[in-house]
Amino acid sequence: MDHTSSWDDRALLLLGVLMNQSQHGYQINDFIERALCEVATMKKPTAYALLDRLAAARHISVHSEQEGNRPPRKVYSITDSGREVFTRLLRENLATFDAPTFAGDIGLMFLTYLPLPEAIAALKERLARIEALLDTTVRVPPHPNLSIDLAFDHLTALRRADRDWLRDTIRELEKRQMTTGANAQA
Amino acid sequence: MDHTSSWDDRALLLLGVLMNQSQHGYQINDFIERALCEVATMKKPTAYALLDRLAAARHISVHSEQEGNRPPRKVYSITDSGREVFTRLLRENLATFDAPTFAGDIGLMFLTYLPLPEAIAALKERLARIEALLDTTVRVPPHPNLSIDLAFDHLTALRRADRDWLRDTIRELEKRQMTTGANAQA
DNA sequence: ACGTGATTAGTCAAGTCTGACTATAATGGG
DNA sequence: CCCATTATAGTCAGACTTGACTAATCACGT
Numbered sequence: 001m002d003h004t005s006s007w008d009d010r011a012l013l014l015l016g017v018l019m020n021q022s023q024h025g026y027q028i029n030d031f032i033e034r035a036l037c038e039v040a041t042m043k044k045p046t047a048y049a050l051l052d053r054l055a056a057a058r059h060i061s062v063h064s065e066q067e068g069n070r071p072p073r074k075v076y077s078i079t080d081s082g083r084e085v086f087t088r089l090l091r092e093n094l095a096t097f098d099a100p101t102f103a104g105d106i107g108l109m110f111l112t113y114l115p116l117p118e119a120i121a122a123l124k125e126r127l128a129r130i131e132a133l134l135d136t137t138v139r140v141p142p143h144p145n146l147s148i149d150l151a152f153d154h155l156t157a158l159r160r161a162d163r164d165w166l167r168d169t170i171r172e173l174e175k176r177q178m179t180t181g182a183n184a185q186a
Numbered sequence: 187m188d189h190t191s192s193w194d195d196r197a198l199l200l201l202g203v204l205m206n207q208s209q210h211g212y213q214i215n216d217f218i219e220r221a222l223c224e225v226a227t228m229k230k231p232t233a234y235a236l237l238d239r240l241a242a243a244r245h246i247s248v249h250s251e252q253e254g255n256r257p258p259r260k261v262y263s264i265t266d267s268g269r270e271v272f273t274r275l276l277r278e279n280l281a282t283f284d285a286p287t288f289a290g291d292i293g294l295m296f297l298t299y300l301p302l303p304e305a306i307a308a309l310k311e312r313l314a315r316i317e318a319l320l321d322t323t324v325r326v327p328p329h330p331n332l333s334i335d336l337a338f339d340h341l342t343a344l345r346r347a348d349r350d351w352l353r354d355t356i357r358e359l360e361k362r363q364m365t366t367g368a369n370a371q372a
Numbered sequence: 373a374c375g376t377g378a379t380t381a382g383t384c385a386a387g388t389c390t391g392a393c394t395a396t397a398a399t400g401g402g
Numbered sequence: 403c404c405c406a407t408t409a410t411a412g413t414c415a416g417a418c419t420t421g422a423c424t425a426a427t428c429a430c431g432t
Contacts, residue, residue, distance in 0.1 A: 012296070039292070040295075043420060045384090071425080090300055096312060099345070101225060103284065104340075106199050106337075107279030107280040111336060112332065129281075157351040159285070257395080260411085
């Protein structure tokens with residue numbers, strides 16, 4: 001529901017992974033989907049397509065490698081030009097804040113179309129989900145080269161803020177419910 | 187960079203706008219791009235395409251209207267079936283929390299690849315942008331039927347959390363910079 | 373000895389979203 | 403009276419993403 005020139009972010013992600021070490025496609029995809037899944041998402045077809053484009057632009061180099069009888073695999077390495085692009089994209093990304101929008105806010109806008117008790121019940125369910133997420137998500141272990149934990153920290157801070165806001169809001173709505181209830185009775 | 191079945195959210199948005207009142211395409215698009223732009227984004231082609239689909243599914247009805255010599259305009263109204271769908275989608279949206287990812291976190295993961303002073307400088311720029319956003323964004327005035335202000339409140343709370351986290355983090359990084367600097371001098 | 377699952381490398385169709393474009397009519401400023 | 407802007411209604415190509423699929427090899431448990 002929100003998109004900058006998403007190419008930059010994707011490219012930054014791939015180049016960053018390759019800054020860490022040269023890898024072949026499977027490894028790259030695996031790393032992103034396992035180690036980074038909390039912080040970033042990129043699916044296989046997207047990764048392969050983008051790797052092709054980065055290779056065409058000479059920002060990464062490819063060389064085939066065979067191990068035993070296995071299907072050959074392509075090892076991608078970042079090039080000097082790639083390192084330059086990476087640094088530029090990184091600096092840009094760090095210096096930028098592009099205000100995101102949240103799917104959950106759409107519901108909030110139309111809250112008034114639901115009877116207040118039902119709205120409160122639904123929001124309580126949302127709250128429970130955030131709390132569950134905060135409780136169960138395991139702290140990511142520090143990576144030797146990457147500051148994944150920093151990004152994870154950021155994510156956690158935002159989720160806590162989400163939780164706190166929601167708690168306050170529910171309390172507020174319940175207060176309103178009581179007063180209108182009292183008015184209705186009077 | 188993040189997507190649930192985005193259809194649901196889009197449909198909820200359009201149906202919600204039509205719950206407020208029957209409108210023609212231009213009005214719908216205008217309302218979304220002006221009044222709701224802080225909270226939700228949907229571009230014209232998406233809106234028109236989705237309106238067609240909602241009409242095909244009989245969740246909204248269309249009737250043409252001519253005013254003077256102007257090009258005829260199509261007025262869309264929500265139907266009973268549309269109201270049902272709307273209520274279901276609304277309840278779902280309110281009860282759901284689908285953990286978003288943020289483009290800005292990608293940079294955070296790779297922070298270590300930039301010399302610490304440069305990273306700090308870049309993050310300070312990011313901070314300045316968030317602060318500017320928080321300072322300049324005008325409080326949305328309450329809408330008679332919609333709780334846009336509630337959604338806006340949520341957004342603001344998250345941005346403040348973002349700002350606070352960033353301030354702390356920059357302070358932390360500066361502390362680290364000083365100690366490593368002292369070590370280097372010693 | 374056999375099947376299951378992981379490793380490796382992709383591809384394809386289908387759907388989504390956006391930017392840029394075309395047209396006409398009314399309206400308001402100078 | 404003319405021009406720029408707004409109102410109005412769309413369309414289209416192109417880019418981006420995803421889910422689902424194919425293939426082959428190897429490691430491992432039973």
